[in-house]
Amino acid sequence: MDSSMPSTGDCLALYRSMQRIRAFENAAEAASQGGVSAYGQEAAGAAQVRGPLHLSTGQEAVPAGVCAHLQSSDLLTSTHRGHGHTLAKGADLTRMMCELFGKATGFNGGKGGSMHIADFSVGMLGANGVVAAGLPIAVGAAHAQKLQKKDAITVCFFGDGAINRGPFLESLNWARVYRLPVLFVCEDNRWSATTASGPMTAGEGASARAAAMDIEATQVDGNDVFAVHAAAGQLVEQVRGGSGPRLLHALTYRVKGHVSVDPASYRDPAELAAALDTDPIASARRRILAGDIATASQLAAIEGEALEEVQEALRIAAAAPWPDPGAAYTDVQSTGAGQWI
Ligand SMILES: Cc1ncc(C[n+]2csc(CCOP(=O)(O)OP(=O)(O)O)c2C)c(N)n1
Secondary structure (H helix, E strand, O other), X not given: OOOOOXXXXXXXXXXXXXXXXXXXXXXXXXXXXXXXXXXXOEOOOOOOOOOOOOOXXXXXXXXXXXXXXXXXXXXXXXXXXXXXXXXXXXXXXXHHHHHHOOOOOOOOOOOOOHHHOOEHHHOEOOOOOOOOOHHHHHHHHXXXXXXXXXXXXXXXXXXXXXXXXXXHHHHHHHHHHOOOOEEEEEEEOOXXXXXXXXXXXXXXXXXXXXXXXXXXXXXXXOOOHHHHHHHHHHHHHHXXXXXXXXXXXXXXXXXXXXXXXXXXXXXXXXXXXXXXXXXXXXXXXXXXXXXXXXXXXXXXXXXXXXXXXXXXXXXXXXXXXXXXXXXXXXXXXXXXXXXXX
């Protein structure tokens, strides 16, 4: 077996994790268009998911490889592109689909949608529509873990665009000064909405900025799930052991547009074509087969299970009840009184 690969069980678990994320997002995208999924299954009727979705297609190896090392007591903050983080952290796939459908059985009772999904029961503290806003939340959570002398750690996902915002600097500084148990994970997909990140970023990017604050950083091919798994394993172990913060800089690529309704006509088709050659699921499949770790039919079965699970989630979400109209007046804060209603 290729020595850079983990055990058979871990290889297949990573493959399954990526397939579940891909299947979920393909189905959610189809449901948002009222169309047909990439697999030919009908998402009946008009759009069942209202509003555009930020899809992480092509980036699945990063959450799969990192979250494989986490327990449900560990905490995680996410971004606007958070379906993969949420699933890899162990949140319920069907409840996430219900949330996208706006149904009462969703994680936020249908009020949050894709960009506000949270599941505290598995340590998923929330997606976040504000770029870089997850960083200070993660650092606060990690500070609480340290004060409470917990073994748990916090993982903080953010994009390459987020490193050009102030909260990145503030959060890394605070985490280093207090030696907090936090792993920062930069998912560098080379784009910040419609702007290429490279020309907008001074210096060498996330790893160099971490180094400037005395935070050890590792750069990894974020489309190689086995490399992400190995690198994240080392960093998680260090952070759990009391090293203080670490940063993982994962180089990947955003295959779809910024949102599901964005055709991304601003980018060079050759760039996309090159990126598709390094698709993390196809690459993992090739390596698993070449290493005789599993057969093609075993991998097909894993993919089939993921597709079935998602189809069942679509059925449940479609049949689930809408929130009671009265619920619109709950979970709101009276700004004058500072009280939750
Ligand atoms: C503070 C803030 N500024 C601008 C936006 C608009 N916006 C949403 S996503 C995005 C790009 C973020 O790029 P990156 O952090 O690399 O994440 P990616 O979308 O590539 O996953 C921008 C500018 C926002 N949501 N929040």
